[in-house]
Amino acid sequence: MMPGSHSQSLAKRYEQIKLIDENKDDLIEDLLRRVNELEDVYQQTKLDREREIRFNRDIQLHEMELMNQIQRIKKIMDREPYIIVLLDGDGMIFHDQYLRNGEQGGKDAANQLASALNHYVSRNLPNVTSPKLVTRVYANVSGLGNACYHAGIVDKPSVIDDFVRGFNESRLLFDFVDVGHGKDRADDKISETFKLNLYNCHCHQIFLGCSHDNGYARLLEETIADIELLGRISLVEGIPFERELESIKNSYRVTQFPDLFRTTKIVVKTPLKTHTAMLSPHPTGATLTRTSTNTSSSSSNTPISSSSWASVTALNPGDVTLQLNKPSSPAPTSEPVVQRNKVGQRIDRMDFKNLSKDELNRVKKMKLCNLFFLLGSCPNTNCYHDHDHKLTRDEKEVLRAVARMTPCHFGMSCEDPKCIYGHRCPQSEVGKKDCHWGSNCRFEPAQHGIDLTVVKTTKV
Known part of the structure; x- marks a missing residue:
């Protein structure tokens, strides 16, 4: 081997070893960089984990x-649970034995009501433990007294004052509230008290006694859409529910x-002479008696149903007729008459088809x-309907139609030409034996x- 070629071989081998060392150094450097990256990731992950632990601990x-x-x-919320009973005293009427017993009757009625409520709660509301019982009865007390007196339930109107006092004295949260005279006073107070308690967390049930008055349908319809509220309301039925x-x-x-x-309803047996006097076109010199035009019932003490304590004396004008002495002055030339068909049935001209339904509902809600x-005057000193509205001619015609929707006590045999109530169904058509309401x-x-x-x- 030539001396020059040997040195070249060694140099070549050295270059190879040098290249290997360089590759080794590059590998080590890459490894170190990767270690540094992983350490950074680890530290970040550790920080995130510690932060998460602290966050979870705080949560x-x-x-x-x-x-x-x-x-x-x-x-x-559970500290003072209660249920509230709201009774419209114009229709939710206590039994006669409670009313006629005066103060003691009021106490007995309150205690019996408390016992009935406790029994109802234990049976139907097991999740409510020992609730307080709150009762509010709203009524025209003087109207109630007069109604009970005329119906023969009590011997004098003041007995009802004694009943109310006994009711109020019986329990701390039982109140019989005298709303006085005026329309919708009981309705308005009950509606506002109802709304006040409906969302109260302490109130677990509202008992609403109003089966006699369709006006409460509006109040109840507002809650039907909210299913959660339905279970918080119980209706108390006295007289059968009105249609709505x-x-x-x-x-x-x-x-x-x-x-x-x-x-x-309360039945009044005493004839109301003030009512007949109001109807007389010749009040001076007239002898007025209550006589039935129904031949099967001619007694002057025929019972007449009243719709409420407050309106018990505002009876149907069709329930009375007039027997007049001859007036000293000539009678008016145009006298009201009763029109009849060939079979003797009374006919009242009513044009309901041309009446606006919205206007009819509006006038009905005014409670005139x-x-x-x-008729020109109202003999009922306790009347709670409106007497102050400035009635237009169109409204008067609508009101006349509204009055015709209430059946007259004497039906088609009524002989009173001034009777404002209905003697035939305004919804029926000639020849058809039914109407929109059917059997109802x-x-x-x-x-x-x-x-x-x-x-x-027929002239009367």
């Missing part, structure tokens, strides 16, 4: 605080306390006094499909 502490707060609030309430009562709990409340606006119509079947051809008139 747990906050959750524990919230749970403690909820428990404290729940204890506060009947259609929505199935959405609520319904209960009755038959041992406490009447299921029929029919006697005052259609307030008018008798014989008062449907009446022949409207007038063949005779």
